[in-house]
Structures are given as structure tokens and as C-alpha cells.
Amino acid sequence: MLESHSFRRRRAAFPAPRVDELLIADMVEPHSRVLDVGCGDGTLLNLLSTERGVDARGIELSHKGVNDCVAKGLSVIQGDADTDLENYPDDAFDYVILSQTLQATRHPRQVLEHMLRIGRHAIVSFPNFGHWRIRAQIAFLGHMPVTPNLQAPWYDTPNIHFCTISDFLDLAKALDARIERGVALGRFGTPLKANAPWVWNLFGEQGMFRLTRK
Template sequence: MTALRPDLAIIAEHVAPGTRILDVGCGDGALMAALRDTKRVDARGLELDAGNVAAAVSRGLSVIQGDADVDLAEYPEASFDYAILSQTLQTAKRPDVVLDHLLRVGRQAFVSFPNFAHWRVRMSLLWGGRMPVTRLLPERWYDTPNIHHVTIDDFRSFVAERGIVVEGAWFLSGDKRTGTAAANILAEHAVFLLRKPA
């Protein structure tokens, strides 16, 4: 098995065996394939990019081409144990609506995103005065798919305002896990496990 991207490895570690998942913005299906092969998960995927859909299907995965902003509304309520949105939230036109659908479709939802409040991003703006280009944010301001720049504290505030329950939270600095203390400035990437309030 190919090594998973660090945020996907965290998600894979916490998905229960034998469950049903929907991976929204699944890319080439790396996470789905790993979960199918190691945990016998019934995995489905939704992906916007046709090339990624073809790559996932060539792995024997059930992936359809679609847009999270539009197509998640078509999925029935609680039809999956987990709905997964990895590095896709910040590219959605209406991330609030996408999250609502994610929590409606899945009994629990994993959400991972790059933290735009990381110290390197802040320093780039402070000293260079330009939008940062980093390993995790490699595109320039005019060709980036990121249209909503979210920070860990923004996301925590968002879920608290909506009464969404945080079942787990993990933070990454580079490819290594880091603690929750000062995560908003020290973590480059965040992974949250959420569920709707009872």
C-alpha cells in the first residue's frame, strides 16, 4: 500500500472497519483504496476532476464525477457512517452549506483543511506583503483553487456557533502531529471529526 498523505492517514486510522464512507473530493481515490484494502470499508467517492475520477475508477473504486457544492444535496440523510471532506472545504463556493450536507449525509464527518493562520503564512504576509506560496499552499493567488481562507480558530468558532460536536481534532506541522496548544499558529493542517448534536 502506498503511504497516505498525513491528514488522510489520520482519517484512515480513525475509521471503523466494515463501515460505509463517502469521500467527497476524493482525488485519485488513495484513501478509499486504503480503507477498502485494510478495513473492508464500503467506499464511495465524489470528485470534480475527470482525470482523478478515471484514476480512482481504474483502482476498482466506485467514484462519480460531481461537485460538492451541488451534488451532495442529492444524497439521502444518514446514508453513510462517515462523510469525508479532505482539503476541499476551502475550495467550496459555500463551505457552510457543504458542511451541512456532509453532516446530514454521514453520521460522522471528517474535515481536513490547510490552516491559513500558520506562522509561515503570517510571516509571508508580514515581511513580504504578498500572498504566501508554501509546500501545502503551492499555488499563486491568481491560480489557487482556495477561495475561502479558513483558520483553525475560524473553524472552531463556526462549529461552536452551530452546536456541531467535535469528536476529535488532530493537527499537523509538516508531516508530523503537533499538540492542540497554539495550534492556530503552529499547525499547518487540521483534521476534525464532527457529528450533529443529538
């Protein structure tokens, strides 16, 4: 009757954090309260809670991601950035993070508004559609871009709201948000040395920004 083998403890393992996740962690004060929207397998949440003593919570759309996270002891709910953020009260968190997810939301503007409302700071990272290689693919090949970071063809991608770094900065302005920190990541996730937004927009594969309400 006892199926003890199926109850054997499996070691909770997390993949190593990516460079962009380490950079996000650097933008977060230790021992703060963080909500990671679209937390995937929980790598960033785990990094924040173990390395920085953060009270880290997550929202994740995929059932598998959620189950993995909770089984590893993380505080994660199955939910949707587009519909679940409205349930959180104002200033519930110090930081609300949206890592590589903005472009997959149905209503990016509302999502960002909620993030700025729920958190004292919002941290957003996203693939930059203004990168020269993406521009070149459209300009010279006449096709929707497919890159190592964005591998799905147009008909099969969950990414329905691509933007450039310049577009994102415009949205932040429209929402009256202040950019506290900004960085663009190059080919291997390393931050670009230049600090000018037009350089970011042309050479950054990803943009990463920390914003706050003015």
C-alpha cells in the same frame, strides 16, 4: 482488426497514502460506510476499503481522477461538492470525509452542513491559514502567502475560501456540531503534541477534525 495490445491489463496501482490520509483512516471505524468528497486519485478510498473493510464511495470533480478511480474498481462519481451533496439522503453514511477540499468549495458552510446531515460523522482536513509562517508572510512581506503546501499564486489558486483552525472551530460551533476528535499536523504531516487550539492555530500546517451533530 484486433488491437489486443491496447487491451492489455494494466496493473492498478495507487500511490502510497500520505500521513494525513493514514490519520483520517484512523478516525474511521472498520466496516463502516464512507463517502470521500474530493477523493482525487482514490488513494484514501483504496486504503479504507482494503485495510479497514470499509464500504467506500467517492465524489471527484476532475474527470481524470474519476476515470482513474473507476478503472481501479472504486465506486466514484464525477461530481461537485457544492452541487451534488444535496442529492444524498440523511444518514446515508457513517462518515463523510472532506480531505484538503473545504477551502476549494464555493459554499463551505453549506458543504459542511450537508456532510453533517448525510453522515453520522464528518471528517474535515484543511490547510491552516493561521500558521505563523503564513501570518508572517502577510505581516512582513505584504504578499498573499505561498508555501510548500500552498504553491499556487493568488490569481491561479482553486482555493477560494481559506480559513484558520480557529475560524473552522467557530463555524463548527455556528453549525452546532460537536468536535469529537481534533489534531493539527506540523511540518511533515506529523501530529503536534500540544492539545490547545491556540497552539494548533499557530503551529499547525493542517487541521483535521472529526465532527458530529449534537
